Amino acid sequence: xxxxxxxxxxxxxxxxxxxxxxxxxxxxxxxxxxxxxxxxxxxxxxxxxxxxxxxxxxxxxxxxxxxxxxxxxxxxxxxxxxxxxxxxxxxxxxxxxxxxxxxxxxxxxxxxxxxxxxxxxxxxxxxxxxxxxxxxxxxxxxxxxxxxxxxxxxxxxxxxxxxxxxxxxxxxxxxxxxxxxxxxxxxxxxxxxxxxxxxxxxxxxxxxxxxxxxxxxxxxxxxxxxxxxxxxxxxxxxxxxxxxxxxxxxxxxxxxxxxxxxxxxxxxxxxxxxxxxxxxxxxxxxxxxxxxxxxxxxxxxxxxxxxxxxxxxxxxxxxxxxxxxxxxxxxxxxxxxxxxxxxxxxxxxxxxxxxxxxxxxxxxxxxxxxxxxxxxxxxxxxxxxxxxxxxxxxxxxxxxxxxxxxxxxxxxxxxxxxxxxxxxxx
Numbered sequence: 319x320x321x322x323x324x325x326x327x328x329x330x331x332x333x334x335x336x337x338x339x340x341x342x343x344x345x346x347x348x349x350x351x352x353x354x355x356x357x358x359x360x361x362x363x364x365x366x367x368x369x370x371x372x373x374x375x376x377x378x379x380x381x382x383x384x385x386x387x388x389x390x391x392x393x394x395x396x397x398x399x400x401x402x403x404x405x406x407x408x409x410x411x412x413x414x415x416x417x418x419x420x421x422x423x424x425x426x427x428x429x430x431x432x433x434x435x436x437x438x439x440x441x442x443x444x445x446x447x448x449x450x451x452x453x454x455x456x457x458x459x460x461x462x463x464x465x466x467x468x469x470x471x472x473x474x475x476x477x478x479x480x481x482x483x484x485x486x487x488x489x490x491x492x493x494x495x496x497x498x499x500x501x502x503x504x505x506x507x508x509x510x511x512x513x514x515x516x517x518x519x520x521x522x523x524x525x526x527x528x529x530x531x532x533x534x535x536x537x538x539x540x541x542x543x544x545x546x547x548x549x550x551x552x553x554x555x556x557x558x559x560x561x562x563x564x565x566x567x568x569x570x571x572x573x574x575x576x577x578x579x580x581x582x583x584x585x586x587x588x589x590x591x592x593x594x595x596x597x598x599x600x601x602x603x604x605x606x607x608x609x610x611x612x613x614x615x616x617x618x619x620x621x622x623x624x625x626x627x628x629x630x631x632x633x634x635x636x637x638x639x640x641x642x643x644x645x646x647x648x649x650x651x652x653x654x655x656x657x658x659x660x661x662x663x664x665x666x667x668x669x670x671x672x673x674x675x676x677x678x679x680x681x682x683x684x685x686x687x688x689x690x691x692x693x694x695x696x697x698x699x700x701x702x703x704x705x706x707x708x709x710x711x712x713x714x715x716x717x718x719x720x721x722x723x724x725x726x727x728x729x730x731x732x733x734x735x736x737x738x739x740x741x742x743x744x
Contacts, residue, residue, distance in 0.1 A: 327506045328443055331436060332456050334398055334499045336463030338432055340492050341405045342370060342424045345683070346554040347468055347575035348485055350561070355482035355489075356412040361697060364687025366414075370421040371551075371679025377429035378672050384430055390439035391507045397432025398500035400424075405493030409486045439507065461584030467491065468580055472572030530666030535657045538724045540671030542605055543650050545717040548678045549612050549643050549710060553578060555686050556636055559703055562693055563624030564632050578636065582644040590645030594652060601653040602728070606721035608642040613714030615639040620707040650675070657728065 344352050345367065353363035384393055404420040404427070440452050471488035530536045557575055560566045566574070590604065598604040615635045622628060622635070659667055689706050691699030 323506055323508070324443070327503065327508070328440075328452075329459070330499055330503050330506060331394070331439055332459035333463045334394070334496070334503065335436060335456060336460040336467070337492055337495045337499060338398060338401050339424075339428055340464060340467070341401075341408070341489050342421060342428065343554075344485070344489070346579040347557075348471065348481075348488075348572055349554045349557045351481035351485045351572075355485035356408060356417050358412075358414060358417060359697060360687045360690075360692035361684070362414055363417075364684040366418050366421055367683035368679070368681055368685075369418065370425050371676070371681070371683065373422055373425035374429045375673055375676055375680055377425055378676070379669060380430045381434040382669075385434040385438060388435075390435040390442070391503070393431045393435030394439055394507070395500045395504045397427040397435065398496045398503070400427035400431070402493045402496030402500065405489055405496060409490045409493070412486075458584050461580055461587075464583065465576060465580040467495075468576045469573075472569065472576050526663070526666030527670055529663060530670040533659070533663060533667055534727065535654075535659055535724075536667050536671050537674070538720055538727065539653045539657065539667075540674035542602070542653075542717055542720045542724065543671065543675035544677055545713045545720065546605065546609065546612070546643065546646050546650075547675055548682065548713045549616075549639065550647065551678045551682050552686055552706065552710065553640065553643065555690060555706065558690065559624070560629070560632060560636070563703075564629040565626035566629060574633070574636075578640045582640045583647075586641050586644035587647060589641075590647070590649045593645065594649050600725065600728075601649050601656055602721045602724040604649060605646055605653075606718055606725070608646045609714050609717035609721060612639055612642040613711055613718070615642070616707045616710040616714065620704055620711065624703075653724070657724075658731070 345363070350360075353360055356363065358366070401424055404423040407416055407420050440456055444452050468488075471484065471491075474484035474487055554575070556578075557571050560574070561571050590608075593607075594601050594604045598607065615638050619632070619635055622631060654668060686706055689699065689701050690703055691697045
């Protein structure tokens with residue numbers, strides 16, 4: 319695979335990364351219009367998203383098995399096809415059963431088939447000296463594609479009399495793009511990405527997982543990421559707050575959601591990397607600063623009166639919080655290298671820590687929906703946003719504690735000495 323076809327394949331892979339997960343995570347931008355478009359209540363949609371998160375967490379482990387047995391081309395195309403069909407099913411027959419089945423299919427296609435294969439396919443485009451650029455441009459193009467398409471969605475939803483109609487059109491657009499990129503990649507993706515895997519294995523053995531469970535960094539790093547992920551997975555629930563409490567329009571909410579979720583993706587990520595490399599020289603130290611900033615934001619929101627006169631303050635706090643969250647997302651896993659975990663243990667530590675890190679997706683969406691209720695359907699709140707921001711404040715404080723402990727553990731280890739093979743959490 320050379321020349322134009324090679325560049326086109328790489329571009330299509332990057333664009334597919336900005337399309338394949340968008341319907342599954344559309345709540346980050348268009349929460350309320352989405353569950354209305356799907357014929358659901360806020361609680362039903364939250365429960366479905368929790369099921370999606372639980373299935374996705376399991377699929378992260380299953381993905382290694384598929385990646386060891388099938389070519390990246392086959393898996394990427396299969397994942398896109400299944401996702402596209404699931405997306406389009408939501409526009410034809412929305413309702414609880416269809417939405418639940420579609421999201422389970424998305425979790426399987428995205429996390430078990432598509433993601434591990436995408437990583438291998440992108441890596442096949444160059445040697446070790448080019449990996450940083452290949453994956454850096456992947457994230458940038460993903461973010462740009464997501465921004466452009468979701469920006470179009472915000473215009474649709476803001477201009478139509480029925481925002482739910484705009485959401486269904488946007489879902490259909492994402493589904494169609496998944497199918498089109500699947501077909502295009504089947505014909506253009508060749509070379510290493512079209513070959514069955516060789517001797518390298520991705521699936522984790524029980525022995526590796528057992529060793530990872532005894533490694534203190536699994537819990538320190540995985541726990542830190544999990545606590546920051548609590549902030550990330552609840553960002554979409556700021557939209558009803560801004561609309562109902564601070565008086566912003568649905569169209570403006572959509573634009574702000576695109577900026578919050580996608581513009582920050584390709585702006586704040588590099589800033590986080592720069593902050594670690596040039597300022598703190600330590601990922602846990604940088605994460606501790608991010609936890610401090612995020613905790614201050616949500617603690618202020620606990621006491622901020624919900625009035626249109628203070629909408630500027632709410633927006634400022636939301637954007638600062640988004641900056642902290644997305645800057646952290648860009649450097650999460652650099653801690654693995656800094657911790658000097660032996661290469662033979664990294665797969666197990668990353669696998670188990672990933673299951674822990676993304677666990678909030680399995681329970682927070684349904685729980686937050688229960689906390690804040692749904693004024694449009696008369697569903698009562700159970701603690702409301704005060705409970706949500708109080709929970710996040712506690713998560714932030716615990717994140718400060720875990721990152722501080724991680725720094726102290728690293729300081730006690732002699733420079734250049736590898737992490738012991740299996741150490742108890744202390």
